[in-house]
Amino acid sequence: MVQQLLDLNLQVFVSREGSPDALLYFGRKTTEQLEFQLYFGHNGYFATLEPTQDNRLMFARESFWWNMNGEREIGKGHLETLALSGTGTKIDSYVVPVMKQWRVYHFHDTSDSAYVKQPHGINDNAYLRPDARNLAAFLYLLRDSYPTSYQKIVKTIRLVAPFFGDFYLRPSPQNKEVIELEWFERGQDIPFKAHVLSDGTLRFMCLATVFLQPEELQPETILVDEPELGLHPYAITVLASLIRTASKQVIVSTQSVELLNEFDAADIIVVDRLEGRSSLRRLNEQELEGWLEDYSLGELWKKNVLGGRPSR
Numbered sequence: 001m002v003q004q005l006l007d008l009n010l011q012v013f014v015s016r017e018g019s020p021d022a023l024l025y026f027g028r029k030t031t032e033q034l035e036f037q038l039y040f041g042h043n044g045y046f047a048t049l050e051p052t053q054d055n056r057l058m059f060a061r062e063s064f065w066w067n068m069n070g071e072r073e074i075g076k077g078h079l080e081t082l083a084l085s086g087t088g089t090k091i092d093s094y095v096v097p098v099m100k101q102w103r104v105y106h107f108h109d110t111s112d113s114a115y116v117k118q119p120h121g122i123n124d125n126a127y128l129r130p131d132a133r134n135l136a137a138f139l140y141l142l143r144d145s146y147p148t149s150y151q152k153i154v155k156t157i158r159l160v161a162p163f164f165g166d167f168y169l170r171p172s173p174q175n176k177e178v179i180e181l182e183w184f185e186r187g188q189d190i191p192f193k194a195h196v197l198s199d200g201t202l203r204f205m206c207l208a209t210v211f212l213q214p215e216e217l218q219p220e221t222i223l224v225d226e227p228e229l230g231l232h233p234y235a236i237t238v239l240a241s242l243i244r245t246a247s248k249q250v251i252v253s254t255q256s257v258e259l260l261n262e263f264d265a266a267d268i269i270v271v272d273r274l275e276g277r278s279s280l281r282r283l284n285e286q287e288l289e290g291w292l293e294d295y296s297l298g299e300l301w302k303k304n305v306l307g308g309r310p311s312r
Helices: 002-006 010-017 091-100 135-145 147-160 199-212 233-244 297-302
Strands: 034-040 043-051 057-066 070-075 102-105 164-167 182-185 221-225 249-253 269-274 277-282
Touching (some): 002 010, 002 091, 010 057, 057 091, 091 102, 135 199, 147 164, 199 233
Parallel strands (some): 221 249
Antiparallel strands (some): 164 182
């Protein structure tokens, strides 16, 4: 939502989600406002959104904050953010660029109609899009301009898919402005298209590209939703290694015992549903010290020692 807000697409986002009532907790009769506060050290961004009669979200308040001089309101009653218009202070120059560098990746759709399997504009390569629809165009850029990163991606994919030879990246013979994801099997020279790949292999290609892209192209914060979907257990181990060695902040939501086992208690935030609300808490390493002598984190999760289990 923050990404769409900063792209001046808030109302489009609200419409696609199904109106303000789909975003407000049990609709506007139960929740009159949506408020969020984002903190970056001594700086922050605040916004309060209210539903309108014509099913849009309106800014009831939008402001920047810093602890030296307090809050500076930048407007109210508008439908798209004013955060990009400048405040005459330095606060927005600290906060907005960081917010714009968050990127949430979802690689759930690997159906025949998935965008990543379709032809795409060859020049759409400024960054890897959240659903990897421009994966071929992005890899085409990396191969030509960042060969070291490209080779790391190829070699890492081979770890979990030994049959994989390389990508076959070329403009479409019918239209030089378009490119489609193609690849070779090792030792063969006949290119295959993306629909021949298994769902797990295609998802891992997307994940390897996210974490092994050049550092200057990586977003400041990488957020990935359930990256373990469709992956072989060994691929999950390799994925965990990519996450641990990432140079930027990484936030991953997972329901995978195998992925949890690859991390330490200090890395984990548990989400529980308490009284109808999502409650987030870090694990207490001292309390778990005795348990971890005999059990892994995944085993403790299954034993309901950690929480994070289904609840009413």
